[in-house]
Amino acid sequence: MxxxxxxxxxxxxxxxxxxxxxxxxxxxxxxxxxxxxxxxxxxxxxxxxxxxxxxxxGRQSNGEAYLTTTPIHIQSVAKGITAISILQLNAEGKLSLLDPIALYHPSIPYKGVNLRHILNHTSGMPRFFELIFKEWPHDRFLTVNDMVHLVAQYRPDPQGAPGAHENYNQ
Known part of the structure; x- marks a missing residue:
């Protein structure tokens, strides 16, 4: 600390x-x-x-020096940055927290999920890690569009109804 x-x-x-x-x-x-x-x-x-x-x-776990071009897995750090950006866009009237996720990604198969659900971890959408590990080549970088296509193609079952419970996994 x-x-x-x-x-x-x-x-x-x-x-x-x-x-x-x-x-x-x-x-x-x-x-x-x-x-x-x-x-x-x-x-x-x-x-x-x-x-x-x-x-x-510094150095990576494999001993190689970090470069400004070294890809780094930022994982959950992006969630806070994304949330701030979405809240700013909401405050500017450029989107609504009640916008359905399908407005931005029509191929996502989860009906009733809105931006607020995503931000609050109450979307009911499944964990996608298992899908990625099973279906995505381990030697290829995964983009957001790649992820959307995987979800649209394989349509993993939801964990619950949107807004029903909080689950930190998205």
Whole structure:
């Protein structure tokens, strides 16, 4: 926890008037944390659509150095970012939390599932990991569109009705 706090404080340094110096400080802190085996990964900071800082730190579990182009499985970290984005779009009136998922992916076979269900983990949709491991080639990267096509093709049974219960698995 104290390392996360230190990392958060280092990133917060970036957000003041001395941006260039703060980027150097951020790089210094992340380099130190990486050398102490407390941080491995990539950092990208953009402002107004322009990258102002991008660097990779540390080594992967196989010993290879991380590069800024190294694919990293971000897993559940994306859920919070996605939720914030959807809530912002909702606040701007560009979508509704009650929009059915079929509005965005018509081939998804789960009727009655809306964006709120997805965000609240109450969609009733099944776990898709088993489908991926069984049907997707392990040497190929899986995109969102690939996943949608797999679900549309194999139509795994839902776990329950939308909104019936919470299940953190989507």
């Amino acid at each position: 104290k390392y996360l706090l230190a990392l958060s404080q280092a990133i917060a340094l970036f957000f003041n008037a001395q941006a260039q110096q703060n980027l150097k400080t951020l790089d210094s802190v992340l380099t130190f944390l990486s050398s102490e085996q407390m941080f491995h990964g990539q950092v990208l900071i953009a402002e107004n659509g322009k990258t102002i800082f991008s660097k990779a730190y």
